[in-house]
Amino acid sequence: MVEEGLVYGLTVKERSVDVFMLMAHSTPECHFCQMLAISVQNRILKDVVEALKRKGFERVKVYNELGLLLAEG
Template sequence: MAFLDFLKDKKRKGVNENLPPEVKRVVSILEQVKDPETGLNIVEEGLVYGLTVEGKKVMVWLFLARSTPECHFCQAIAMNVQRRILKDIISALKKEGFNRIEVYNEIGLLLEEWGEKYGRS
């Protein structure tokens, strides 16, 4: 093993078989959401690092750390990409019948919420 081999992208082999069925279902739904910059799905890309499913409510945690915070143009692009990903997550989960959706970033900041409780439909 070379010094930096651990940094090489290792393809995931699908959904972890030990997950509860409702979590597997949500992961499969999120695999349909693509990062508009790379064309990869957000699960494969490693953006999804946590989720909770409680009946028809889903909470998703995303890893959206920016790599170039000093570049204002890069920040603007990143924010547009982030908004698109959030919109696509909400849309995909809504389409599958979830009625409360919350999406958080890596530090637990609520980025988006949708559902009956929030008056958004």
């Protein structure tokens, strides 16, 4: 995720983590492509939340570059 340039920031406070990802501007303009991209993005978000929960974080929030909450767990 970091190597691909999707993660641009993390805020860790005890057992909580906020993840900031570049998602809004990486969505293509073509409507068909948007559906595929949204599906892939949702899978990425789900996997990020699950992975961080397994690492011991009790609260995980993922935001996009516009400040919108995309996922939480």
